[in-house]
Amino acid sequence: MNKPLTIAMPKGRIYEEAAELMREAGYHLEVDAEESRKLILEFPEQNIQVMMAKPMDVVTYVEYGAADIGIAGKDVLLEQDRDVYEVLDLKISPCYVAVAGLPNQPLSRVAPKIATKYPKIASDYFREQGEQIEIIPLNGSIELAPIIGLTDRIVDIVSTGRTLKENGLVEYEKITDITSRLIVNPVSYRLKGREIDEMVTGLSKAVGGED
Amino acid sequence: MVKRLMFEKPLGMRDTLPFFYNQKSKAREQLKTSILSFGYLFMDTPFLEYHETVGKVSATKEQRLFKLLDQQGHTLVLRPDMTAPIARVAASQLKDAEYPLRLAYDGPVFRAQQTEGGRPAQFEQVGTELIGDHSSYGDAEVIALLVESLKQSGLEDFVITIGHIGYVKAFFNELLGEDEETTEQLLEYLYRKNYVGYREHIKLLTLNEEKKRALLELLNLRGGENVFADSKSLARNQVCMQAVNELKQLYKLLSNYGVEKYIRFDLNLISHMNYYTGILFEGYAPNLGALLCNGGRYDKLLPSFQLNASATGFAIHLERLVESLNDRTNGDNRMGIIVDEDTHGQGIKRAKELREQGYPVLLQHIDQVPDLNEFKKQLKEFEDLTSKGGNRNE
Numbered sequence: 001m002n003k004p005l006t007i008a009m010p011k012g013r014i015y016e017e018a019a020e021l022m023r024e025a026g027y028h029l030e031v032d033a034e035e036s037r038k039l040i041l042e043f044p045e046q047n048i049q050v051m052m053a054k055p056m057d058v059v060t061y062v063e064y065g066a067a068d069i070g071i072a073g074k075d076v077l078l079e080q081d082r083d084v085y086e087v088l089d090l091k092i093s094p095c096y097v098a099v100a101g102l103p104n105q106p107l108s109r110v111a112p113k114i115a116t117k118y119p120k121i122a123s124d125y126f127r128e129q130g131e132q133i134e135i136i137p138l139n140g141s142i143e144l145a146p147i148i149g150l151t152d153r154i155v156d157i158v159s160t161g162r163t164l165k166e167n168g169l170v171e172y173e174k175i176t177d178i179t180s181r182l183i184v185n186p187v188s189y190r191l192k193g194r195e196i197d198e199m200v201t202g203l204s205k206a207v208g209g210e211d
Numbered sequence: 212m213v214k215r216l217m218f219e220k221p222l223g224m225r226d227t228l229p230f231f232y233n234q235k236s237k238a239r240e241q242l243k244t245s246i247l248s249f250g251y252l253f254m255d256t257p258f259l260e261y262h263e264t265v266g267k268v269s270a271t272k273e274q275r276l277f278k279l280l281d282q283q284g285h286t287l288v289l290r291p292d293m294t295a296p297i298a299r300v301a302a303s304q305l306k307d308a309e310y311p312l313r314l315a316y317d318g319p320v321f322r323a324q325q326t327e328g329g330r331p332a333q334f335e336q337v338g339t340e341l342i343g344d345h346s347s348y349g350d351a352e353v354i355a356l357l358v359e360s361l362k363q364s365g366l367e368d369f370v371i372t373i374g375h376i377g378y379v380k381a382f383f384n385e386l387l388g389e390d391e392e393t394t395e396q397l398l399e400y401l402y403r404k405n406y407v408g409y410r411e412h413i414k415l416l417t418l419n420e421e422k423k424r425a426l427l428e429l430l431n432l433r434g435g436e437n438v439f440a441d442s443k444s445l446a447r448n449q450v451c452m453q454a455v456n457e458l459k460q461l462y463k464l465l466s467n468y469g470v471e472k473y474i475r476f477d478l479n480l481i482s483h484m485n486y487y488t489g490i491l492f493e494g495y496a497p498n499l500g501a502l503l504c505n506g507g508r509y510d511k512l513l514p515s516f517q518l519n520a521s522a523t524g525f526a527i528h529l530e531r532l533v534e535s536l537n538d539r540t541n542g543d544n545r546m547g548i549i550v551d552e553d554t555h556g557q558g559i560k561r562a563k564e565l566r567e568q569g570y571p572v573l574l575q576h577i578d579q580v581p582d583l584n585e586f587k588k589q590l591k592e593f594e595d596l597t598s599k600g601g602n603r604n605e
Contacts, residue, residue, distance in 0.1 A: 003497075064329060065500020085404040089411075181407055186502070187495045190370050190475065193433070 004047045005195055008067035010055040011036075014180055017092040018071050025202030059084060059183065068188035069196065074178045075157060079118045085189050087200050088182040091207050095159035097121055097175040101146045102168065107131070108152050115145030115154045122155035125175050143167045223324030223332025233542040234533045235335070238364050239317060242337045242527060245360040249352070251315040251339050256296035258319070262286035268515045269295040270486040275322045277332075289321035294524060295512065297340050302516035310343030310520070317529075331530065338506070338526035342513070345521035347457055350490045350508060351464035357494065357504060357525045358470040365536050369496040369503065371473050374480030375458055376507075377489050378442065381450030382429065386422045397426070402481040406430055432478035436462065442478055454489075461490065482507065490523070496535040503531050545571045547590040549580070554596040561594065 007029075009015050019029045027046055035041060041050040051067055055076060062070035063082040070084075075097060077086060097118065115136045116122045126133045136151050138144075143163060145151040157178065158164065164171060182203060184196055220226070227235065243253065259279075260266060263286070266276055271291035279287050290296055293316045301312060317337045324332040339356060341349050354371060361369055379401070383394040393416065400409035413426045425445050432442050439462075442455050458476065465471050482491050482505055491507030506525030513520045546565060550558035555576070562572045573590075577597050580586045587593050 063500075065498075083404070086407045089407045185500060186404065187497075187500055190372050190477075190493075190495045191497055193475075 002047060002195075004042070004044075004049040005069065005192060005199075006049045006051060006067045008051045008053045008058045008061040008070040010058060010071065011052050014055065014071065014073075014093050015052075018090065018180065021090060021092065021203055021206045024206035025199065027199070027202070062183050062185050065185045065187055068185055068192055069199070070183045071180050072183050073180055074176075075118065075121070077181060077183070078176070079120045081120070083186060085184040085186060086181050087184055088204055088207065090180045090182055090203065092180045093159075094177065094179050095157050096177045097155060098158045099125070099153050099155055099172045099175065100143075100158070100164050100169045101153040101172060103170045105146070105152065112153070113151040115142050115151040116156060117142060118155055121175065125155070143169055221332070223330060225331055225333070229543070230541050231533070234536070234538060235529060237538075237542060238533050238536060239335075239337060239529060241364040242360045242529075242532075243315075243317060245363045246315045246337070246339055246356065249313070249356045249359075251313040251356075253315045253317065254297070254300070255316065255318055256290065256293070256300060258289055258321075259287045260290055260296055260299075262288045264516075265290065265295045265299055268298070268512060270483050271322055275324075277321050277323050291322050292320050293318065293336055293338060293526065294340060294509070298512045298516050298518070298522070301340075301342050301520070301522075302513060302518035306518060311349065312342040313339070314342065315339045334531075335529040336526045337529050338524055340522055340524035342522040343520045344523070345508075345510075347460040347464060349523055350457075350461050351468065353506065353523050353525055354461075354474075354492060355465060355468035355470050357492075357506070357527070358468075358473050360527065361494070361504070361532070364532060365538065366496060366532065369473060369494055369535075370475055371492050371494045372475045372477045372480055373458070373461070373490060373492045374477050374482075375454045375490050376481060376487050378446075378451055378454035378458075378478055379429070379481065381448055381454065382446045385446050385448045385451065386418070386426055398481060401479050402483075430479060432476075434476060435474075438476040438478065457490065486512070492525075494527075496532075498537070499531055499535045501531065503528060503535060543589070544591045545573055545589075546592040547587070547594070548572060548574050549577050549583070549586075549593070549595045549597055550574060551577050551597040551599075553598060558596050561596070 009018060015031070019031070022029050027048065029043060029048065029050060031041060039052050041052070043050070051061060053061055055073055058070040058072040059076050059080050059082050061067040062084050071090065073093070112131065112133045113136055114122050114126070114133050115138050117139060119135045119137050123133065123135055136145065142154045142156045145154055146169060147167060153172065155175065158171065161171065182200065189196060247253070262276070262278060266286070266288035269291050276291055277289040281287055297314055297316060301314070305312065315338065317335070319333050319335050321333050324330050339353060341353055354373070358371060379398070383397060387393050396412060397409060400412060409430065410427060413423055416423065428445055432438050432445070439455055439459050443452065462471065462474065465474055480491065480493065482493060486509055487507040488510040489508035492505065493502055494504040496503045504525055504527040506523070508521065508523040510521045513522055548558045548562050558574050562574045565572045
């Protein structure tokens with residue numbers, strides 16, 4: 001009778017890790033290979049519907065209420081500053097945001113340029129450091145920018161540091177740690193409180209000990 | 212700059228077409244009837260106010276105000292809410308009125324929309340202000356009236372969540388002492404709905420485990436009546452006790468009104484950083500994704516207009532209410548009379564008759580109608596008085 005709980009989730013590795021946590025919490029959201037191209041997956045026996053979204057878009061679906069719950073990277077939450085509840089650190093897909101560049105290359109004195117997918121995180125960080133910078137927004141292969149002399153530094157996600165190394169770049173400063181978070185739409189949080197609290201309790205046990 | 216095309220409107224501005232206009236009028240009238248029935252008096256204020264007065268004290272963030280300059284160079288704002296203008300009136304023209312004062316309003320408010328779609332920059336609020344009653348009876352009246360108004364408008368499924376900012380602040384004060392920086396930070400985390408950040412921050416504090424556990428326990432103070440006992444055991448100072456007693460009393464009064472089934476409590480609810488001073492509440496309806504209504508007790512606003520009084524009120528977002536009512540009947544019950552040169556006079560007489568019976572009637576000369584069959588379709592009833600159509604032939 002109740003409308004299903006809608007969860008927006010990113011595809012790929014994060015989905016698998018999240019589904020594993022969900023399984024430990026008692027929700028079975030495993031996907032067959034043949035279903036993996038579908039955008040909406042139904043799990044009627046658990047009254048759950050999963051929307052497959054781009055990681056950057058999960059927060060949007062949840063803020064507008066198209067999804068009740070979402071699994072989103074802290075990087076996206078920091079970058080987009082949206083009106084959603086951030087209820088649980090799932091501690092999956094850990095990585096961090098860092099400043100990197102060519103070795104022994106001081107920041108330009110006049111107008112330091114930073115290439116990034118995260119304009120807000122980058123400018124907030126440098127403002128805190130007392131540094132006025134100019135942002136060059138890029139969508140991918142950010143490492144190119146310092147190599148070809150487009151910018152002084154980049155601000156990007158680092159997980160193993162291999163991509164940086166292979167391209168001859170070094171890490172200058174770590175900005176913040178990133179993991180995936182469970183987020184909830186403010187209205188759903190009130191109207192579907194019981195179902196959501198149940199899931200949060202189950203997941204927090206699965207994650208390990210947080211209350 | 213991009214050249215604007217003729218159909219474009221400024222970001223966040225919307226047209227109200229006849230169908231939605233009808234729906235809105237219907238919902239508005241129902242809300243107004245309920246509010247009037249509780250003895251509230253409607254009033255209005257101008258769209259434009261000084262930034263220095265109403266703009267500065269309003270609960271709306273500075274960057275979301277629409278600002279313009281008058282000819283003398285004063286900064287004006289398009290009113291971002293109705294509470295601040297009504298406070299201005301209460302403190303000036305109505306300062307000698309009999310208290311408690313029951314005022315109501317209905318009108319558009321403006322909040323600049325800088326990001327993306329789906330968020331109107333102009334929307335209509337219907338609301339009330341109860342000024343000069345600082346008791347729980349006042350809080351209960353306002354919330355009960357909110358519930359009644361929503362019910363009368365046809366909304367069945369909704370929840371009003373009540374919090375108490377006085378409790379939260381006193382609770383932090385008991386556990387953190389005079390550490391205002393930490394208090395601010397924790398309030399900020401709650402306000403931003405960031406429970407992960409709140410927990411992380413508590414881990415880093417130099418407090419004993421018991422205090423830390425109490426701070427974490429705050430996040431669980433949600434639900435029905437059970438919240439009262441839990442919140443009493445968490446903090447024992449007088450202000451907290453008083454706040455819990457206020458909530459208990461409020462619940463009892465709301466039960467007197469018979470509206471308790473719509474009520475939930477949530478002591479983490481922080482709708483605004485420093486606007487409300489006591490009880491505050493938000494209302495939610497399914498399929499909406501955003502707040503339907505909100506309100507609370509504010510004691511600092513009126514003093515900023517040199518009026519020493521406590522007040523409480525609510526505001527309903529009218530367009531969102533209409534959206535959640537999801538009433539698809541279009542309310543268009545117009546009748547049509549088609550005439551030609553010979554029957555024009557007869558048509559006027561017949562239209563007058565019907566109008567006196569209360570029907571909306573349009574009178575149309577046949578020559579100006581490109582497709583009679585299509586034209587008929589929009590009308591509830593139809594009389595063709597032309598010689599071709601035959602008299603009174605439906």
